[in-house]
Amino acid sequence: MKITGVELRHIAMPLVAPFRTSFGTATSREALLLRVVTDESEGWGECVAMAQPLYSSEYVDGAADALRRFLIPMILNQPEVDGPGVAEALAPVQGHRMAKAALEMGVLDAELRAAGRPFARELGATRDRVPCGVSVGIMDSIPALLDAVDDYLGQGYQRIKLKIEPGWDIMPVQAVRERFGDVLLQVDANTAYTLADARHLAKLDPFDLLLIEQPFDELDIVGHADLARLISTPVCLDESITSAQTAAAALRLGACSIINIKPGRVGGYLEARKIHDLCVANGVPVWCGGMLETGLGRAANIALAALPGFVLPGDISGSNRFYSTDITAPFILDDGYLRVPTGHGLGVEPIADELNAVTVATEWVSA
Incomplete structure (x- = not known):
């Protein structure tokens, strides 16, 4: 070609x-x-x-x-x-x-x-729909956060991810856990902390979180390994994982027990598949992160998330989570799932x- x-x-x-x-x-x-x-x-x-x-x-x-x-x-x-x-x-x-x-x-x-040929089949997808989670940004108040989470759960999202930062972490997590019980819940720090905050981050342990995502700087792999030994909440890496090679190094050092795979961050969907295969071989769960994609990128992410190692709901929301009008036919949540496109290529245009x-x-x- x-x-x-x-x-x-x-x-x-x-x-x-x-x-x-x-x-x-x-x-x-x-x-x-x-x-x-x-x-x-x-x-x-x-x-x-x-x-x-x-x-x-x-x-x-x-x-x-x-x-x-x-x-x-x-x-x-x-x-x-x-x-x-x-x-x-x-x-x-x-x-x-x-x-x-x-x-x-x-x-x-x-x-x-x-x-x-469909994109999903080319990557090795084994499912025709994927479970969806939603990422909730930092809010102005706890009541506003609870209203937002209540709305997303009402729409059918199966997992809630809360963005956190110093000053907005323990209290919002506690409020969501107390209000919504055993909902699948995780947090994303986007590198906002350092190892000096380990004792504070350990205060999240009682809330039975799925994971804490990327608490430290992307280069601080050793710091993440130290944190993983100090807290019981599973550590997940995002920004630190830039290739299958860095993923293998992080796993060998014990810096994480879960990996967020974002195809754009690692250089493409074929490299993302390599990371998936590596994690499956090592018994490490993965999930697909989102970057506010349009329907084009969303279609490709859904195809990737249909691979067997993606055992946790990803940040693959319906189109209306971020956009009133998408540039493709909208992806609409159905009982907490999105259908994997079956058309040729991405299956959307x-x-x-x-x-x-x-x-x-x-x-x-x-x-």
């Missing part, structure tokens, strides 16, 4: 409500979409980098520049390329995993559409009018 060109499309989608984490408060989602055109078909990729380099060193404009100047030309120079060949072709470029993942996703989608309505700029990159 020969790549003839790639369209970079910048979009901006308003969120239905502000979403606050320790990185800041988001009111809209700026994103970069890729339309990969080949001599056989077209495919779509989505870059999960944020507008600012807060969650990761990558950001939307930087990803666009890396794609425009380096990554896309390297793919265009290949006489033929398929999904598995993207990572090999881009290997000389250091980092830029989110940009690479978007390009790999687009190439995979184009390849699978041409071949008439943008609705032209909805996509154009949120498009800020487009750029065509060809040989």
Whole structure:
């Protein structure tokens, strides 16, 4: 399959409500979409980098520049390329995993559409629907938090994840546990703590949490290993896991007992599958994290989460969790589950009018 060109499309989608984490408060989602055109078909990729380099060193404009100047030309120079060949072709470029993942996703989608194969089947999915959890941002008050959780549980979400930070941790967790009983509950610190906070974080142990996600800086693998020995709540890593290699190192050091797999963060869905396989071999549960994806990225995440090792509900919510109108047909929660798309490739595609309505700029990159 020969790549003839790639369209970079910048979009901006308003969120239905502000979403606050320790990185800041988001009111809209700026994103970069890729339309990969080949001599056989077209495919779509989505870059999960944020507008600012807060969650990761990558950001939307930087990803666009890396794609425009380096990554896309390297793919265009290949006489033929398929999904598995993207990572090999881009290997000389250091980092830029989110940009690479978007390009790999687009190439995979184009390849699978041409071949008439679904994304989920290609990855090795074994289920036709996946259980859904929801991520709840930091709120202005405990009553507001309880109202939000009550609403999400009423919609059918099977697991609640609370964002926490110093000053907003023990009390909100206690309030949710007391109000909603044995609901599946976990917390996400987004690197907001240090090992000096270990005694404080141990106060979460009585609340029977599924896990505490990424309490320390992404580079502090040893600190996470120390914390795991000091608390009974399972430690889950997110930002620290950038590849199957880093996942293997973290597991060997005892830095985590659960892993959140975000395909964009690790360089693509094929690397994500490698991490899944590694964790299955070691008896380590995994779940699929979310990055406020549009329906394109959401479809791919659902396909990934249908693999057998994803035994915990992921952050794969219905489209209306973040957007009043998605750029694809909306994903609608059904009894706490989302259906795995079965069409060719991603199984979804943008609705032209909805996509154009949120498009800020487009750029065509060809040989």
